Amino acid sequence: MTLDLGAGASKLVVMTRQQQNIRWEKALVLPPLDEDLTFGGRTLASLVKEERLNGEYVSVLISTHGGLMRLMNFPGHPSEPTALQQQVRQALGVDDSFAVQLQVIQEATPQSPGGKEEFSLLAAALPSALVARLSEWLLAVGLKPVSLRVSGVASANLVREAPGLLQPEKAQGFLEIGAASSLLMLFHGTNLTLARQFKFGSQAIIDALREAFDMDADTASKLFVSGSIDFSANVQTLAKAWLHQVGISLDFFERRHGRPVSTLYLFGGGAQSKVVEGIIANHIRRPVVRWDALRLFDGLVPPATGLGDSPVIMAPAVADTLISMHGGGPHAL
Amino acid sequence: MRYDLNFWPAVDWRRESSIDPRFLTVVAVALVILAFLAVWSWSYADLQNSSSDLLGVSMANDKIKGIAEDVTRQNQCLANWRTVTAKLDHKAAQRLPWSNQLAAISQCIPDAIVLNQLTVRAIQVKVEVAEPAARTASVAAAAGGAAAAPRAASRKPKLSFRVQYELTLVGVAVGDGADDIISRFSRELPRHPAIQPWLDTVELTGVEPEARALNNRPGKKFTIVCKYRPIDWYDETAKPKS
Numbered sequence: 318m319t320l321d322l323g324a325g326a327s328k329l330v331v332m333t334r335q336q337q338n339i340r341w342e343k344a345l346v347l348p349p350l351d352e353d354l355t356f357g358g359r360t361l362a363s364l365v366k367e368e369r370l371n372g373e374y375v376s377v378l379i380s381t382h383g384g385l386m387r388l389m390n391f392p393g394h395p396s397e398p399t400a401l402q403q404q405v406r407q408a409l410g411v412d413d414s415f416a417v418q419l420q421v422i423q424e425a426t427p428q429s430p431g432g433k434e435e436f437s438l439l440a441a442a443l444p445s446a447l448v449a450r451l452s453e454w455l456l457a458v459g460l461k462p463v464s465l466r467v468s469g470v471a472s473a474n475l476v477r478e479a480p481g482l483l484q485p486e487k488a489q490g491f492l493e494i495g496a497a498s499s500l501l502m503l504f505h506g507t508n509l510t511l512a513r514q515f516k517f518g519s520q521a522i523i524d525a526l527r528e529a530f531d532m533d534a535d536t537a538s539k540l541f542v543s544g545s546i547d548f549s550a551n552v553q554t555l556a557k558a559w560l561h562q563v564g565i566s567l568d569f570f571e572r573r574h575g576r577p578v579s580t581l582y583l584f585g586g587g588a589q590s591k592v593v594e595g596i597i598a599n600h601i602r603r604p605v606v607r608w609d610a611l612r613l614f615d616g617l618v619p620p621a622t623g624l625g626d627s628p629v630i631m632a633p634a635v636a637d638t639l640i641s642m643h644g645g646g647p648h649a650l
Numbered sequence: 651m652r653y654d655l656n657f658w659p660a661v662d663w664r665r666e667s668s669i670d671p672r673f674l675t676v677v678a679v680a681l682v683i684l685a686f687l688a689v690w691s692w693s694y695a696d697l698q699n700s701s702s703d704l705l706g707v708s709m710a711n712d713k714i715k716g717i718a719e720d721v722t723r724q725n726q727c728l729a730n731w732r733t734v735t736a737k738l739d740h741k742a743a744q745r746l747p748w749s750n751q752l753a754a755i756s757q758c759i760p761d762a763i764v765l766n767q768l769t770v771r772a773i774q775v776k777v778e779v780a781e782p783a784a785r786t787a788s789v790a791a792a793a794g795g796a797a798a799a800p801r802a803a804s805r806k807p808k809l810s811f812r813v814q815y816e817l818t819l820v821g822v823a824v825g826d827g828a829d830d831i832i833s834r835f836s837r838e839l840p841r842h843p844a845i846q847p848w849l850d851t852v853e854l855t856g857v858e859p860e861a862r863a864l865n866n867r868p869g870k871k872f873t874i875v876c877k878y879r880p881i882d883w884y885d886e887t888a889k890p891k892s
Contacts, residue, residue: 374661386655418655441655448657461666465657473653509653640652 318372321634322350322379325496330634331372334642354454362458375460376641378468385442386469388512390435405440415442441467469500475636479613483507488576494587496520503570511570517559519587522552544591560600582608586630754844762831767820775814775880778807812880822860824869832872851877
């Protein structure tokens, strides 16, 4: 079972595995997890009982509550772990109250002929108290915590694991538009070479629509997704800074690697809007497509019920579940 | 390369896929309890079966109890009758087989002798009977200890009554050598196998000339008295001398 705790909604995916056969049992879209660790007043215990969730092992993805993810480049070779972690803490700007996880994703290589060597690492940080609290929360319900990741890491894994998507000698961009934040990931071949988080998401656009058309939040959300009204003029100013940063990042990447970004794939809850796709495409002047990641996973059959209207928002949770199932090798689950 | 960056400790899938030792312990304890319950159940069922069988046997016993008592009583009666029959047979065996005696006598009589008179007389005689020594000693020891044994040995013999038959044959021997014929007859008569076991004494008396004994032929008249052994009609152990 994977719980994707997003700012706009929580997504729950349950999968079972028999030998090599993986079956997607359940998909639920829930209200976001509040400070009391309930889904709009609904506890996890009641959720497990009422929805008959038979998942024993649980992975959690979190994009709220102060979660950070950043791709960093450091000159030279990786230093010893303690010093490296201190270095990452300084770069992330977090103190000891945060737990930090890091992974060197590219060994030291010269970035240009005759240039200095650099290595890349992916770092994520979460408040230590939250890490412990979420673990206790699951254990109290009788579930076994398997992994806790910042949702951006799961999104990166989704791109990496999508069959046939990344290709060598090709640059591709992926923009996950969440409710409260968005994540831009640029891949050179199969390597993640740039990742940037922006504190801008679909919720800001929906709020702008709500104010502009004087409608309730639910109607504004449906208007945002439907694409029946072109609201690009209403959010141009709001999204200008965000779009500018996305464009700068693309330009930087292309200059650095000398390769154009062939396509920018949009996914996440905000990518359900055709209008947003148009706004971004008009601004960055590059091919933009809304990406239905789950179509790439052959044999993955979504459950008949519970998926709602937004199968695409389940993609990171599905990828994380698959990774958890395959991660243990023959002994997993 | 997958991006791990997991904030929770990695799960040991090898351990997770193995059987929890606590579960094994619970299973082992449950098996022991189950085995104990099974043994107890079997024992109880066995006991119940035994009780049921016992009850059935008891009921069957009650049913045949009257029959068994009748059979026992009849067996006792049969045993008594057998004893009585045996005693009667024994007593019958003790009685003189007079038919045999007479047949034997007839075989012994030579042609030259004609018996004129045959008389059987029963005489009651007294005999002294000593008690068996072992019984006397044991009775005396029980009564007075070792010192009483000599006294018991010297006790007076017990008197008992017997029946003694006396057979008297009166006949005539004719022809020459009648005396020899008579004496030979008196000697051979007690030697006959049918007579000898029973006979005590044979006495030849009264040999005297007879003028016309048979067909006007001269002969000698004689009397032979055969005394048989006294017979105790009530003593089962008395048997004829073989």
